[in-house]
Structures are given as C-alpha cells and as structure tokens.
Amino acid sequence: MIIKAAIVDDNSFLISAVKEKLSFFTDIEVKFSAVNGSDLLDHLNDNHNLDIILMDIEMPVLNGIEATEIVKQKYPHIKIIILTVFDNDENIFNAIKAGADGYLLKEVNPRDLYEGIVETLNGGAAMNPSIAFKTLKLLRNPIQIENKVEQESIALTKREIEVLEQLSKGLSYNAIADNLIVSNGTIRKHIENIYKKLQVHNKLEAVQKAKRNNLI
C-alpha cells in the first residue's frame, strides 16, 4: 500500500528538499504540502485521507505545535512527525505533549526519514538519537516538565464543578441528579452552562478541557 503523506513548512525550498528525499521511495506519495498550520487545516478539511504529516514548527499564523494539537484532536488517525531545525527542550516537550509521534531534525538523511515514517506507521516513534536523549532527560527530571502553557482560569461555579466531577466518572444525568438530589432538568441546565463556558459540545470534551485547566 502506498503511504499518503503531506508536508507542512513555510519555506518552499525546504518542502522541495523533503520531497526530494522522499522521491527515492516509491511507496510514499506526497499528496499535498501546506505553508502553515492554518493552510494545513484547510487541506484536511477537504480531504483527511492521509497517513502521515511531516510538520515544521516555526511557521506564521498557526505554528507546528498548535497545528499538531488540533490535527491530533480532530483526526487522531493521522500520524505526525515534527521535522525541524530546532531541538531545544521546550519545543520537543511541547511537541510531544501536543501529540507528535516523532521528532526528526531537518538534516536527517533520506533513509532515516523513510524508516522513521514506516516505523511510525507501524506503531513506533521516529526519533533522532539526540532527540531521544533529550526525552530521556525529560523523563528523568519531571520537575522541568511543568505545564508551560498559560491558562486564564475559566470561572465555573461550585455547583458546576460538582456536576462536572460526577460527569467525569461516567454517570448519567439521572444518576447525577439522584446523587445531588435535584431534578434531571437542573443537571441538564448546569451541563448546558458548563458546555457554554468551556466551549465544548459533549461530555468527553468537557472532561478533557476541565482536566487540562485543573478544574477537576
């Protein structure tokens, strides 16, 4: 089966360089390229029948980390390998947190790039040895793994938090109503308000977002 790939990079010269590297391998087809995260999302909106994305980090409009987070949320079946010149801890850690399946440096040779892609599609992860070393360091020192992201706390009421906590356990509206000794309708309204505040549309997204924001 032919591997369907896409390349995202704001430097068209570098896109060509990657295409060139991949051109040696007949079982990989570059379906399209995008010049930034936003452009990528547009493409995916049309067609997300894709196996893997090779993603740069430094890009205008929507950078590679942000784009990775969105793509992984919406199209979890697509693998993403970060392909960049920067190998600082913060980029690596944030990329991994965002859900990247691999992290290679642009200087990678064609064979390693190809093998990285294949290994990633086989459930492994593509990593440069120097990147691997940094991830090991990060694992050893969880201290420096603090959440870099700034979050302006979302104002949920006490009762809403209670409801959210029960939601997160997988309880039904009726069970929650029963637990908190109010009507089903009340729970429904609370949840409606919670969804509005969190800007989500179902239980799982609400629980995810609440956890990311340390609300529960």
Place this chain on the structure above:
Amino acid sequence: MIIKAAIVDDNSFLISAVKEKLSFFTDIEVKFSAVNGSDLLDHLNDNHNLDIILMDIEMPVLNGIEATEIVKQKYPHIKIIILTVFDNDENIFNAIKAGADGYLLKEVNPRDLYEGIVETLNGGAAMNPSIAFKTLKLLRNPIQIENKVEQESIALTKREIEVLEQLSKGLSYNAIADNLIVSNGTIRKHIENIYKKLQVHNKLEAVQKAKRNNLI
C-alpha cells in the same frame, strides 16, 4: 579509536549472539562479559576503562536496573544500553530512571545495534522505535508512571484501540467513521465489542478504564 564494550547477561548463549552481531564491526572490542550485576561490578572494580555496557535486565543476584544505578553512580563516564527481550512500561521507565542511555530489544539487527552504540557515545540515545513510542507515552501521561498495579491486560484488537483513541478525543461516531473511512454501523459495532470487553456502558467509562490499563 576502538570502542571498549562489555556485555552483561546471565544467558551465555545470548552473550555469544551479541558478540556475533558486534563482530561485523572492527572498531568495537568486547573487553569482557559478566553473568549478572554483581559479577559486572567485580570486573569494573579491576578495570573500569570502558566506553559502553550492554546490559540485560532479568538476572539473578543483581538485576540490570539495580546494576545500572550503581554503575552510573560510581562510573558515570560509562554509557549503558539496556538490551533485553522485555519492553513493558515498568522496565523501560525504571531503566531510564536508573540512568540508562538507551534501550534496545534483543532482536535488534547488527547494524542498528552498532549505530545505537556509536550514537550513544556521541551524546545521543539508542532506542528502538517501539521503545521510543513508549517513552513518549510515558512523557505524556506522567500519572501512569506511578500506577504499576494489577492489570491483566484486556485483549483489544488493533482496530478497537484505534477506535478507542478517537473516542477518547470526544469525537462522534460519524466523525470516527469518517476518519477511519468505514461506516457508522461499523464503528458502532466496534464500540459495542469494546464495551463488552471492558465491561462498561458508555464512552467515558470506556476511556477511563482504557487509560487505567494503559490501552491508550
């Protein structure tokens, strides 16, 4: 310069196998081998002029994790690559915590083993893609690092895991069907089977249980 290596394994047959793999490369010399951690320490006591140790985990007297910790404490200049048949999260995490510079599976081919050693000596880390993947998961989910209790692994199929992963993002059945390019009915059936295996009755419970069991 010739690389000075040592091999530690309680199975002498496997020691020979590793030596065999390294014999292709003239710039590596196996200075000695040891049959357990204690034996290794004795050897090092005599002579710790060594570049790298290839270390098994499961060994009597003093296992590979403990030995790694001691060697790294006493002889920090010596690199250590874990070479084992086991790739469970706990071993990987503990080995890294103990200071291992790499983690390869015994099935590794000669070239990858050699390159792993060279890269490690150049300040990188040697890692099998499947190991790399597990370290990424560990980095993303620091919670499950502690949580090493019971889990008689529940047998979900590859496809079921994929579906579960998408479920965990809060996607609807239709979105999942769209992403995986199958019908809504197929997704429904997969989820039905997942619920049966996990003994749950809704998305949130399924995702919770799956995370607790390191299925996703």
Place this chain on the structure above:
DNA sequence: TTAAAAATACGACATTTTACGTATTGTAAT
C-alpha cells in the same frame, strides 16, 4: 487448507444527550 478471529455492515429500538426557550427562588454584594 481449514478454522478462528477480526473487520466490515445494516436494521431496529429504547435511552440518553444536547440544545433551545422560559421561569421561579435563593443568595451575595453594592
């Protein structure tokens, strides 16, 4: 090469969830 397991698909039905709108009562701060 068979048998078993996995992946695919559809129909039907009950239940639950999501998303509106509206409205009353309680509470806390100004």
Place this chain on the structure above:
DNA sequence: ATTACAATACGTAAAATGTCGTATTTTTAA
C-alpha cells in the same frame, strides 16, 4: 433595596448513543 448571579425546574425536539440481532468478507493462525 436593588442588581446580578446561582441554583432550581420544565417542555420540546433533534441528534447521538447504547444494545440487540444477523451476516459477509478479510485476515490470521493452526
């Protein structure tokens, strides 16, 4: 005392989910 917000509650309706059953095709393993 007034205002704002929180908590409560109900109705309606569309959409999504959960639970059955059945069945074909594909893949894997014995």
